[in-house]
Amino acid sequence: MTSALTPELDAMAGELALGVLEGEARAKALRMVLANPEFAARVAMWQQRLEPLGSAFSEVSPPAVWRAIEAELDARERNKGVSSLRLWRGSALVSGAIAASLAAVMVLTPPQQATVPPVSMPAATTAIAQLSGEGDVVLAAEFDTRQQLITIRAVTLPSSKLVPELWVLDGAGVPRSLGLIRAGGTTSVTVPDDVRPLLVDGAILAVSLETAEGAPHASPSSTPIATGKIFAI
Amino acid sequence: MPESRGAVLRRDELSDLLASVAAGDRRALASVYDRTSAKLFGVCVRITRDHSAAEDILQQVYIKVWDKAERFERDLASPITWLCAIARNTAIDWVRKHAAARPLPFDPDTAHDSEAMSALEALSEHDSRTAIFDCLEALPPNQQKAIRLAFFDGSSHSELAHILKVPLGTTKSWIRRGLLQLRGCLQND
Numbered sequence: 001m002t003s004a005l006t007p008e009l010d011a012m013a014g015e016l017a018l019g020v021l022e023g024e025a026r027a028k029a030l031r032m033v034l035a036n037p038e039f040a041a042r043v044a045m046w047q048q049r050l051e052p053l054g055s056a057f058s059e060v061s062p063p064a065v066w067r068a069i070e071a072e073l074d075a076r077e078r079n080k081g082v083s084s085l086r087l088w089r090g091s092a093l094v095s096g097a098i099a100a101s102l103a104a105v106m107v108l109t110p111p112q113q114a115t116v117p118p119v120s121m122p123a124a125t126t127a128i129a130q131l132s133g134e135g136d137v138v139l140a141a142e143f144d145t146r147q148q149l150i151t152i153r154a155v156t157l158p159s160s161k162l163v164p165e166l167w168v169l170d171g172a173g174v175p176r177s178l179g180l181i182r183a184g185g186t187t188s189v190t191v192p193d194d195v196r197p198l199l200v201d202g203a204i205l206a207v208s209l210e211t212a213e214g215a216p217h218a219s220p221s222s223t224p225i226a227t228g229k230i231f232a233i
Numbered sequence: 234m235p236e237s238r239g240a241v242l243r244r245d246e247l248s249d250l251l252a253s254v255a256a257g258d259r260r261a262l263a264s265v266y267d268r269t270s271a272k273l274f275g276v277c278v279r280i281t282r283d284h285s286a287a288e289d290i291l292q293q294v295y296i297k298v299w300d301k302a303e304r305f306e307r308d309l310a311s312p313i314t315w316l317c318a319i320a321r322n323t324a325i326d327w328v329r330k331h332a333a334a335r336p337l338p339f340d341p342d343t344a345h346d347s348e349a350m351s352a353l354e355a356l357s358e359h360d361s362r363t364a365i366f367d368c369l370e371a372l373p374p375n376q377q378k379a380i381r382l383a384f385f386d387g388s389s390h391s392e393l394a395h396i397l398k399v400p401l402g403t404t405k406s407w408i409r410r411g412l413l414q415l416r417g418c419l420q421n422d
Binding site (some may be wrong): 054068091134 | 238289364383
């Protein structure tokens with residue numbers, strides 16, 4: 001099912017790689033990277049093409065930030081002890097098999113739900129998800145379907161002045177905000193009525209870093225730092 | 234143009250260091266930092282036009298290098314431009330989130346162009362000049378200027394319209410046509 005990209009999407013891939021897109025156009029292209037592997041590959045190709053131009057940037061005497069970099073790496077190492085897998089393994093909620101499959105989840109495509117009506121997990125009252133991304137980025141989430149409450153814990157997040165925002169992807173791969181969450185510790189998120197039908201078994205949660213003002217945002221302004229599937233248990 | 238022996242050596246050393254970083258060698262990352270932080274800070278400052286933001290971004294960039302080093306393919310990419318791409322993308326991400334905070338770019342007819350040109354000219358004598366520079370110079374002047382401002386200054390569509398004093402639709406079409414011609418030129422190379 002590999003359909004060639006439309007000329008419009010092809011051009012958009014080049015524009016995203018060059019960096020000229022802004023506002024909603026940029027958000028749309030970033031969502032497309034997440035939802036459409038072919039588009040993502042095209043963006044990567046454009047980046048590779050343009051990359052050699054970087055040799056023309058002039059040097060500027062840099063500030064001494066090496067110690068800060070080391071400190072951040074140290075902090076991340078200390079957090080490693082609380083790795084997500086161990087967390088799930090230690091939990092009575094999850095069987096070993098599910099824990100293993102959770103660890104393997106790194107989803108870049110939207111859930112297939114074309115013909116299945118979005119019945120929100122009739123049998124199960126609890127669903128879980130592990131969101132992971134580059135490096136050590138990990139979040140653990142539990143969804144109580146009766147109370148429509150998501151409890152999400154940021155296990156390891158990159159340090160940033162920006163704030164993590166939680167999203168659920170609809171069938172077309174378009175993110176819907178579930179609001180800001182805490183960068184450290186646990187956040188309880190009440191799921192709004194209009195978003196409930198999206199929280200089906202296999203739906204994808206994503207976290208991106210956003211500015212606090214204006215949240216919940218209509219769309220993410222950057223690529224997600226972590227994604228993961230919801231599993232009913 | 235053949236690469237000088239010194240350049241090949243520097244490039245190989247940096248590629249070796251990135252391989253060690255991928256294996257988790259913190260001292261290798263320190264060496265990469267020593268060799269490249271001036272260049273990458275140059276990228277961050279040029280794009281953000283904000284020294285303190287560029288400082289924060291520079292830190293993030295080396296954390297990303299630590300995480301991504303295993304994805305560097307030494308046969309396909311030059312280590313320094315691979316690193317520059319990480320810095321440029323991180324800086325542009327920041328700029329798009331803080332669009333209002335960024336001062337206007339340089340006047341394209343004075344400071345900017347002469348600076349960009351001299352960098353490009355200096356590069357023509359440099360060993361790492363690649364086909365894309367010839368392809369860029371072969372573009373019609375407006376397309377060339379728009380793509381340079383976008384790449385080197387991180388200018389967005391609307392910023393380009395403002396700097397180049399043309400309607401938004403015009404800058405979009407310059408960028409699109411320029412990118413297509415660049416691709417064609419690189420494929421024919």
